[in-house]
Amino acid sequence: MKKLGIYIFIVLVITIILPTVIVKTFNFVPRDIPSLGVSLVEERPEEEEEEDKKDPVEIEYDFEKVKVYNPKTNTVDIVPIDEYIMGVVAAEMPAEFHMEALKAQAVAARTYAISRSIKFEDGHPDHKLAPLCSGIHCQAYLSLPQLEDIHGESWVEKYWSKIEEAVVSTNNLAIFYDGEIIEPLYHSTSGGRTENVKDVFAIDLPYLKSVTSPYEEGATRFKNTVTMSIDDFVKKIKAKYPMANIDKNNVHEKIKLIERTGTGRVKKIAIDTQVVDGRDLRDLFELNSTNFTISLDKKLNIIEIVTYGFGHGVGMSQWGANGMGKNGKNFKEILKHYYTGVEILPIK
Numbered sequence: 001m002k003k004l005g006i007y008i009f010i011v012l013v014i015t016i017i018l019p020t021v022i023v024k025t026f027n028f029v030p031r032d033i034p035s036l037g038v039s040l041v042e043e044r045p046e047e048e049e050e051e052d053k054k055d056p057v058e059i060e061y062d063f064e065k066v067k068v069y070n071p072k073t074n075t076v077d078i079v080p081i082d083e084y085i086m087g088v089v090a091a092e093m094p095a096e097f098h099m100e101a102l103k104a105q106a107v108a109a110r111t112y113a114i115s116r117s118i119k120f121e122d123g124h125p126d127h128k129l130a131p132l133c134s135g136i137h138c139q140a141y142l143s144l145p146q147l148e149d150i151h152g153e154s155w156v157e158k159y160w161s162k163i164e165e166a167v168v169s170t171n172n173l174a175i176f177y178d179g180e181i182i183e184p185l186y187h188s189t190s191g192g193r194t195e196n197v198k199d200v201f202a203i204d205l206p207y208l209k210s211v212t213s214p215y216e217e218g219a220t221r222f223k224n225t226v227t228m229s230i231d232d233f234v235k236k237i238k239a240k241y242p243m244a245n246i247d248k249n250n251v252h253e254k255i256k257l258i259e260r261t262g263t264g265r266v267k268k269i270a271i272d273t274q275v276v277d278g279r280d281l282r283d284l285f286e287l288n289s290t291n292f293t294i295s296l297d298k299k300l301n302i303i304e305i306v307t308y309g310f311g312h313g314v315g316m317s318q319w320g321a322n323g324m325g326k327n328g329k330n331f332k333e334i335l336k337h338y339y340t341g342v343e344i345l346p347i348k
């Protein structure tokens with residue numbers, strides 16, 4: 001009987017008590033662990049997901065169409081924004097570039113068009129008929145018929161759908177800093193490091209800071225050399241700065257570097273007693289950038305100006321964007337690299 005008692009007890013343990021303990025334990029554990037798991041996931045979201053969850057930013061401006069002044073014909077075109085962005089992407093960036101670079105360019109072009117249209121709603125001071133122009137003064141824009149004229153029909157067949165995809169897939173995304181739409185400057189090639197905006201233009205903007213631009217080596221205009229005779233160099237200087245006491249024999253003493261920017265571009269230069277901006281010399285000798293050095297060979301009567309990069313060097317480097325795309329970065333990563341502290345948000 002005793003054995004039977006023990007046997008019944010064991011059976012009871014196995015059939016009632018043990019399952020109860022197991023069920024209770026499992027009831028207890030699953031209730032806690034999933035909630036712990038969920039809260040952990042919620043605490044560490046991916047940045048992109050967080051951004052995607054944000055509500056579209058309302059812009060008090062009808063950006064369905066943009067007003068574009070054509071300086072060649074002195075007329076104004078009203079262009080649907082997507083059509084305009086496609087024309088800017090095609091005019092500003094080689095269509096062979098990586099898709100993510102084209103997308104980054106599309107978002108930058110859209111952001112620029114909207115910010116300028118809001119800022120100069122009644123017309124830009126330099127072209128009062130419209131807030132934007134189709135030249136490089138604002139951002140270059142070419143219509144599809146113009147592109148076909150320049151590149152031919154085969155180019156349109158090969159690349160137009162690619163450009164369309166870059167624009168449509170980033171539809172209504174724009175770049176914001178601290179809740180405000182930004183003015184995203186961009187340029188062809190920085191020469192390895194982009195420039196602080198305050199060293200180039202007379203403004204300071206927190207999102208246009210100097211950053212590295214590591215993937216530019218393939219850029220066609222990464223390095224460029226301009227060579228001329230010392231006589232021609234002096235002649236050009238004298239034409240622009242007639243007061244300068246400069247000639248073939250004293251040129252090496254009369255042109256002095258006063259200041260370089262933090263990234264090595266020429267900021268101030270002295271021509272005899274006059275101090276001028278590096279940009280003035282860039283314009284005078286049609287240099288690719290202000291990142292230049294001048295060397296002189298008296299024996300050969302030669303002046304050599306070597307430039308690095310192409311453009312003003314501020315904001316996104318297009319060649320750098322292409323390099324980043326090829327190295328697996330997406331358009332948001334590209335834009336956030338070149339524009340410090342920004343968010344990419346939809347607009348409505």
Ligand SMILES: [Zn+2]
Nearest residue numbers: 132133137138
């Ligand atoms: Zn303009």
